[in-house]
Amino acid sequence: MQRRPLKLRTRESSDHKGTFGRVLLVGGSRGMAGSISLSSIAALHTGSGLVAAAVPDPVLETVAGFHAALMTIAMPAQDGCFSVGAWSPLKGLISRQDAIGVGPGMTTNEGSVAIVDGLLRQRQTPVVFDADALNVISEHRLFDDEAIVRTEGDAAVVLTPHPGELSRLTGVPASDGDEQLAAAQRMADRLGITIVVKGGPTRVTDGCAPDAPGRTFVNSTGNPAMATAGCGDVLTGVITSLLGQGLSGWDAARLGVWIHGRAGDVAASAISAAGMTAAHLVETLAIVADEMAE
Ligand SMILES: NC(=O)C1=CN([C@@H]2O[C@H](COP(=O)(O)OP(=O)(O)OC[C@H]3O[C@@H](n4cnc5c(N)ncnc54)[C@H](O)[C@@H]3O)[C@@H](O)[C@H]2O)[C@@H](O)CC1
Ligand SMILES: Nc1ncnc2c1ncn2[C@@H]1O[C@H](COP(=O)(O)OP(=O)(O)O)[C@@H](O)[C@H]1O
Numbered sequence: 001m002q003r004r005p006l007k008l009r010t011r012e013s014s015d016h017k018g019t020f021g022r023v024l025l026v027g028g029s030r031g032m033a034g035s036i037s038l039s040s041i042a043a044l045h046t047g048s049g050l051v052a053a054a055v056p057d058p059v060l061e062t063v064a065g066f067h068a069a070l071m072t073i074a075m076p077a078q079d080g081c082f083s084v085g086a087w088s089p090l091k092g093l094i095s096r097q098d099a100i101g102v103g104p105g106m107t108t109n110e111g112s113v114a115i116v117d118g119l120l121r122q123r124q125t126p127v128v129f130d131a132d133a134l135n136v137i138s139e140h141r142l143f144d145d146e147a148i149v150r151t152e153g154d155a156a157v158v159l160t161p162h163p164g165e166l167s168r169l170t171g172v173p174a175s176d177g178d179e180q181l182a183a184a185q186r187m188a189d190r191l192g193i194t195i196v197v198k199g200g201p202t203r204v205t206d207g208c209a210p211d212a213p214g215r216t217f218v219n220s221t222g223n224p225a226m227a228t229a230g231c232g233d234v235l236t237g238v239i240t241s242l243l244g245q246g247l248s249g250w251d252a253a254r255l256g257v258w259i260h261g262r263a264g265d266v267a268a269s270a271i272s273a274a275g276m277t278a279a280h281l282v283e284t285l286a287i288v289a290d291e292m293a294e
C-alpha cells in the first residue's frame with residue numbers, strides 16, 4: 001500500500017454516530033453552493049457520524065438537495081452571501097462541534113471576514129481554513145496578529161492552500177514550489193499550525209511539535225486528473241472529518257491527503273483523467289475510505 005502515514009482503528013459493534021464526530025462545514029454562496037456541498041458530503045464519506053453545513057439562507061435548499069444525510073443550518077445573508085450578522089449565530093454553534101471546516105465558496109465579503117476572524121480567535125474547536133477563508137486571511141493580514149498563535153493545548157488549525165492561495169498568504173509566487181514550501185514551514189512554526197501545500201505531490205508541514213519544527217510529509221497518492229473544480233473542496237471535508245474523529249492536525253492532514261489522493265487515483269482509472277470530476281472523487285472516496293483502517 002502506497003506509504004500510508006498512519007492507520008485508523010477499525011469499527012466496533014459498540015460504536016455510534018458520536019464515536020465518529022459531529023462536524024460543521026461553513027461556506028457557500030449563490031453561484032457556489034456546490035463547493036460547500038462537496039466538502040460536507042466528503043466529511044460523510046470519510047466516516048463522520050453527523051455533518052451539518054452552515055450556509056447563507058438563499059442557498060440552503062440547494063445544498064440540502066445534494067444529500068439526504070446532510071443537515072443544513074440557514075445563516076443570515078446579504079446578496080446571496082453571509083452577512084456580518086452571520087458570525088453571532090455561528091459563534092453559538094462552535095462548542096457543539098468536534099471540528100469545523102470553513103471557506104469553500106464563501107466569497108471574501110465582510111460577512112466572511114467576521115466569520116474567519118472569529119474562528120481564528122477561538123481555541124476550543126479544531127478548524128480547517130480553505131479557499132476564500134485563506135483569501136480573507138491574506139487580504140486582511142489576519143496572521144500579523146500574534147493573538148492567533150496556537151500553543152500547547154489549543155485546538156488544531158489546518159490550512160489547505162493551493163499554490164495560488166499560498167502565494168497570497170506568503171508573497172512567494174506559485175512558480176517557486178520550493179520557496180513556497182519553505183515559507184509555509186516558517187508560517188507553520190511561527191503560528192503553531194499545520195499547512196497542506198496542495199499540488200502534485202501535496203506536502204504537509206507542521207509547527208505543532210516543539211521537538212520537530214517544520215516536520216514535513218510528502219504525499220504518495222493523487223494525480224493530475226484531480227486538477228478539476230471542487231477537488232480541493234473535497235479535501236477540506238476529508239480533513240475536517242478526521243479532526244472530528246479525534247486526530248491531531250498533523251495526523252488528520254497527512255491521512256486526509258493520502259486517502260483523498262487514493263480516491264483520485266481510483267476514480268481516474270475508473271473514469272478517465274480528463275473526464276473525472278470532483279463529483280466522481282467524492283463518490284470514490286466512500287468506496288476507498290476503509291483503506292484508512294486496513
Ligand atoms: N462548484 C463550486 O462551487 C466551486 C467553488 N469554488 C470556490 O471558488 C473560490 C475560488 O477558488 P479557486 O481556486 O477556483 O480560485 P483562485 O483564484 O483562488 O485560484 C485559482 C488560481 O490560482 C492559481 N493556482 C491554483 N493552483 C495552482 C497551481 N498548482 N500552480 C499555479 N497556480 C495555481 C491559478 O492562477 C488559478 O487560476 C473558492 O471559494 C472555492 O472554494 C472552487 O472550488 C471551484 C468549484
Ligand atoms: N497535478 C496534480 N497532481 C496531484 N494532485 C493534484 C494535481 N492538481 C490538483 N491536484 C489536487 O487537486 C486539489 C485541487 O485543490 P483546489 O485547487 O483547491 O480545488 P478547488 O478549489 O477547485 O476545489 C488539491 O488537493 C490538489 O492537490
Ligand SMILES: [Mg+2]
Pocket residue numbers: 130131162232233
Ligand atoms: Mg480550493
